[in-house]
Amino acid sequence: MAQAVATRAVRDLLHWNATGVSRVPMQVYADPGIYAWEQDLIFRGPTWNFLGLAIEAPNPNDHFTSVIGDTPIIVVRTKDGSINALVNRCAHKGATVCYQPTGHGETFTCPYHNWVYDHSGRLVSVAFEKGVQQLGGMPKQFDKANHRLTRLRVETICGLIFASFSERAPPLEQYLGPVMTGHIRRTLHGTPKILGRYRQMMQNNWKLYAENARDNYHPSLLHAFFATFELNRLSAEGGVRQDEAGWHHIVFAKRHTDQGHAEYESGVIRAQKREFGLADPSLIDQWMEFDDQITNSIQCLFPTFVLQQVLNSIGTRQIIPHGPEKSELVWTLIGFEEDTEAQTYMRVKQSNLVGPAGLVSMEDGIIGNFVQRGIKGDLDAQAVVMMGGVDVGPAPTRATETSVRGFWRVYRELMDV
Amino acid sequence: MSDGGFRPSLDPREISEQTCRRIEALVADCAAVIDGGQLELWPDYFTEKCLYRIIARSEFEKGRPIGFVFCDNRNMLIDRVRAMRSANVFQPHVYRHVLGPPRIVRRRDAVFDVETSYIVIRTAMPGGAMDVFSAGRYLDEIVFEADVPKLRSRTVIADSDSIDMLLVLPI
Numbered sequence: 258m259a260q261a262v263a264t265r266a267v268r269d270l271l272h273w274n275a276t277g278v279s280r281v282p283m284q285v286y287a288d289p290g291i292y293a294w295e296q297d298l299i300f301r302g303p304t305w306n307f308l309g310l311a312i313e314a315p316n317p318n319d320h321f322t323s324v325i326g327d328t329p330i331i332v333v334r335t336k337d338g339s340i341n342a343l344v345n346r347c348a349h350k351g352a353t354v355c356y357q358p359t360g361h362g363e364t365f366t367c368p369y370h371n372w373v374y375d376h377s378g379r380l381v382s383v384a385f386e387k388g389v390q391q392l393g394g395m396p397k398q399f400d401k402a403n404h405r406l407t408r409l410r411v412e413t414i415c416g417l418i419f420a421s422f423s424e425r426a427p428p429l430e431q432y433l434g435p436v437m438t439g440h441i442r443r444t445l446h447g448t449p450k451i452l453g454r455y456r457q458m459m460q461n462n463w464k465l466y467a468e469n470a471r472d473n474y475h476p477s478l479l480h481a482f483f484a485t486f487e488l489n490r491l492s493a494e495g496g497v498r499q500d501e502a503g504w505h506h507i508v509f510a511k512r513h514t515d516q517g518h519a520e521y522e523s524g525v526i527r528a529q530k531r532e533f534g535l536a537d538p539s540l541i542d543q544w545m546e547f548d549d550q551i552t553n554s555i556q557c558l559f560p561t562f563v564l565q566q567v568l569n570s571i572g573t574r575q576i577i578p579h580g581p582e583k584s585e586l587v588w589t590l591i592g593f594e595e596d597t598e599a600q601t602y603m604r605v606k607q608s609n610l611v612g613p614a615g616l617v618s619m620e621d622g623i624i625g626n627f628v629q630r631g632i633k634g635d636l637d638a639q640a641v642v643m644m645g646g647v648d649v650g651p652a653p654t655r656a657t658e659t660s661v662r663g664f665w666r667v668y669r670e671l672m673d674v
Numbered sequence: 675m676s677d678g679g680f681r682p683s684l685d686p687r688e689i690s691e692q693t694c695r696r697i698e699a700l701v702a703d704c705a706a707v708i709d710g711g712q713l714e715l716w717p718d719y720f721t722e723k724c725l726y727r728i729i730a731r732s733e734f735e736k737g738r739p740i741g742f743v744f745c746d747n748r749n750m751l752i753d754r755v756r757a758m759r760s761a762n763v764f765q766p767h768v769y770r771h772v773l774g775p776p777r778i779v780r781r782r783d784a785v786f787d788v789e790t791s792y793i794v795i796r797t798a799m800p801g802g803a804m805d806v807f808s809a810g811r812y813l814d815e816i817v818f819e820a821d822v823p824k825l826r827s828r829t830v831i832a833d834s835d836s837i838d839m840l841l842v843l844p845i
Contacts, residue, residue: 453740455730456836485761486753536756537749585836590740605739606746613837614728614742616754620763622840 260296260327267294271674275639278665279647284636285668286462286629292581294672299560300326302671303425305432307562307575308332308342310589311416312449313359318376321359324577325420330409331355331365332418335376342420343378344407354406365406378406414438415445417573419562433558434500440507440556443547444566447593452604457586457613461625463561463578464668466586469621470555470563470574471660473497473508474644479624482616486534495553496653497660503649504559504667506660512552512568540606540616543568557660559667567617569600570607582629588612681779681789689778693786697816698776700823701790705771708844713758716844717751721819724748725827728845730835731810742832742841754844764842769807770795771845776814785826788814792830794845796838808832808845 264270270290273282285291300306308323309332320333322345329345331354345353347367354367354374364381365374373382380401388394409420412429419429430438459466469475473495477484495510535541543552546569556564561576572590579585588611592604610617632638642665645657649666652659686694704719720726729741745751774791781787789811796807815827830845 451738453729453733453738454835455733455742457840458836458838460839479763481761481763482757485757534756535749536752537747540750540753601739605744608740608744609750612742613839614841616757616762619840619842622837623764626839 259301261290261293264290264293267291267298267672268674270294271672273669273674277647278649278662278669279641279643280639281642281665282636283632283638283640286465286632287581287636289581291672292462292578295578296326296328298671298673299668300328301422303421303423303427304560304671305412305419305421305426305429305558306560307558307573308418308420309575310449310451310573310591311340311413311418312451314340316361318363319359319361320355320365322353322355322357323575325409325422326578329353330420331406332420333365333376336363340411340413340418341376341378342409342411342418343374344409346406347372348380348404348406349383374406378408380404380406415441416449417441417445417562417564433505434502436498436507437500437505437556437558440498440554441564443549444554444556444564444571445591446547447595449591450594451589452592452601453588453590453608455588455612457588457622458579459584459586459622459625460582461584461629462581463576463584464664465625465628466576466584466621467557467561467664468661469625470557471506471508471664472658473655473660474658475624476617476655479620480617495655497651497655497657499649499651499660499663502667503663505557506663507554507556508655508660509551509554510655511550540609541568543603543607544600557664559664565611567610568607569603570611571604572611584625681787683777683779684781689781689786694778696823697778697786697788700816700825701776701788701812701814702773704825705773705792709769709771711768713755713843716755717748719825720748720751720828721817721824721826722748724751724825725829726751726825726844727828728830728832728841731831731833732835734829734831742837743830743844751844758842762842764840765801766799767843768797768799769843769845770797774811784817786814786816788812788816790814792845805838807838808834810834810845 306325313321314334317334317336320331323330323332331343331345333341335341345355347354349370349372352367352369354365371384375381386395409422411420426432498507552568554566563574565572572588575587577585590608592601613622642658642661645652645659649659649663707715726745727741728743733741772793776788776790779787779789791811794808795804797804810832813829814825816823817826
């Protein structure tokens with residue numbers, strides 16, 4: 258199964274002349290042929306793709322729908338409690354079998370001609386298979402065993418569900434490596450519960466957001482909220498962590514590194530009014546949730562998953578491509594069952610910092626569109642990704658684009674260009 | 675799908691004509707001040723301790739606390755306006771609110787529960803593209819503070835859970 262049907266070979270479409278990843282051809286953000294190949298080589302390639310949270314299907318026979326790249330997916334909790342992922346495309350005519358975002362049932366029935374599938378994707382029933390009154394029906398050579406919903410590999414970590422189309426992807430933990438799995442376990446330290454979910458449409462190629470989330474060069478420059486309100490403690494210690502292969506990236510900061518140690522261990526760290534230009538500085542009160550004193554971390558897993566910690570606002574972001582010039586973010590804000598009422602309230606209040614209305618993050622919803630508009634007519638031009646050198650690797654500073662280069666290195670490898 | 679349950683309007687004979695008119699004027703003015711670009715005046719329509727949030731209908735129905743915006747006092751509204759004026763980067767645009775008639779559905783002593791449908795058309799400047807940016811309803815709690823009607827609580831329930839690009843002006 259493939260999407261790049263009848264398109265030209267990827268090397269004929271994508272001309273990546275420079276060696277390395279410090280220059281990126283603008284055509285990768287706009288070319289429909291390249292987009293089609295990404296579906297096959299990235300989203301159906303040797304990658305693990307985020308689908309949602311295990312708590313979205315809490316009980317046996319619960320299911321919900323998601324997507325990987327362009328492909329619609331059903332995620333179901335089976336009778337024995339395990340999780341399966343199936344392509345949401347009836348083997349008959351290709352209709353989406355599940356058209357509602359959530360549901361419950363022992364089987365899936367396609368609404369079009371009532372073909373029925375079990376939770377492993379096996380076709381168990383075809384309406385009028387034997388015809389009506391000995392007339393019509395499927396011919397003898399039709400065998401239900403030859404028709405099914407495509408089943409994906411599934412693995413979970415800390416209640417995050419990932420799936421892969423490819424047998425070539427290593428097991429999830431190996432794919433992520435110890436630095437990434439350690440950071441996921443650190444951030445998702447309790448029993449997750451969903452505090453809110455929303456979506457954001459962006460008028461830009463999906464990779465512009467994948468880069469943006471890895472780009473620690475831009476936040477203090479584009480997102481003026483912190484600087485304007487003199488929240489100057491945010492100019493604190495920070496850096497970049499990566500897995501050994503450089504596929505996945507964490508950018509982090511420690512807001513309170515200039516304070517005494519005792520305060521890290523106390524409860525809520527009060528924003529001090531004299532330092533802040535906010536009329537209500539309680540917005541950025543926080544409790545030191547993590548022993549590592551990291552107050553902001555954005556963890557990006559290749560290709561399209563982000564795990565965020567912005568003060569005490571924890572959440573996931575799933576990037577969904579919608580053609581070469583459009584993409585979508587699904588935001589899920591998370592708390593933990595173990596949280597106190599006050600802690601939940603703080604997470605709710607700090608949700609003002611993130612999302613399409615986020616005081617800090619709203620610009621990310623438009624900046625990709627500024628690029629998308631800027632490159633029109635110059636698709637042979639190249640972006641410059643040289644901050645902090647030309648290599649890929651961890652760094653003790655945020656004045657670097659090493660993680661953006663990391664993204665492009667994997668991209669070139671998987672696209673074979 | 676239900677969005678918290680339909681509540682019929684109170685019998686108008688239970689509320690004075692003048693109280694009705696003043697509540698309607700508050701709801702209308704609070705939208706007009708946004709459309710008119712005088713955002714600095716917008717927080718004044720709220721009580722000092724107040725609730726203002728924007729949440730998707732599907733999330734509201736699930737009882738989830740986090741939506742697009744959550745402000746629990748007037749200073750947070752002021753900070754939103756100041757951030758928009760001085761910090762946030764976005765393509766300039768204007769809103770046009772079209773409101774349905776405010777429906778007073780309940781009176782609890784000094785608190786009036788009022789529901790109003792809205793449509794917001796967003797017009798980008800420059801470019802001129804016009805889109806239905808949001809449609810939904812306000813769930814308001816209105817009180818009279820020193821004889822002036824104010825919003826003690828406004829929950830903006832947006833029918834869609836998706837925002838096109840960004841949300842910077844209040845709804």
